[in-house]
Amino acid sequence: MEATQCFLSLRKEMVDQFNDKKTCKNDLWQKIAVQMTNMGFYVGTGIEGRDKCRQKFANLQTSYLKFIDKTKATGEGKLKKPPFYEELNEILGSNVILNTSNDTSQENSPSTSDRFANIKTTLKPNKNEIIEKICNNIRVNEENRKKEFKEMLEFLHKQSDQKHQQMMALINGLTKKRKRRNSGSDSN
Known part of the structure; x- marks a missing residue:
């Protein structure tokens, strides 16, 4: 729990770098892995640590996006939020439009799955x-x-x-x- 909190805080510090298309993401994940190790949370060295950090964030992001999609689809506001929802919302919130109201603006806003439509x-x-x-x-x-x-x-x-x-x-x-x-x- 504490390790994930530290991990997400390091990822949050690098939001601008991760959003920059010219920055090599592998280098950023490598930096996070080294910082995690320096903080006492061993995640591995080299490529192993980098890949573990990248995969951990991908798993957290998947649960976050599934929650948002389910909330939009069902209109239910009382679903149980996934772990570290608030932290992920701070990191991904500007990239993911969260609109759980039932007004017509929801139809005009792009869903989270749309932003992946052009990805191979x-x-x-x-x-x-x-x-x-x-x-x-x-x-x-x-x-x-x-x-x-x-x-x-x-x-x-x-x-x-x-x-x-x-x-x-x-x-x-x-x-x-x-x-x-x-x-x-x-x-x-």
Whole structure:
């Protein structure tokens, strides 16, 4: 109970940073995990602590949002509030419009589920897109290999021609020397 209170107070201190779209949320959760450990509430180190803090807040937020949705749907004002409702309302209240009255303004205000309408339902990439990208990479690699192979073949042909020319020059040089020696020994 006390740990969750401390946790939510740390999260509340960072509301502006969490609302900033340019800020890396993982870094913020990491800071909260370190601060929790420093306060005597061990939540883990590194990625483990960061993920535990993020998950804890997600669980609290889910119960908070379910309560709000149920209150809006049923119009009941006497439902039992979830644990830490007040603290979560301070953190999320500006992002979640809470209107439990039965007037027409409720119809015009966006529900909490609407704010998640444009979020992708899965983080898994499309398999067909991945397969297409892999196939394209394979084609590009194959073309590059063919080009490299062709260049290597041309290099080997040039090298072979140069060696052939060197060998022919050496043979011609030896042949000329022999002729000179033979012609010199014939004159004696």
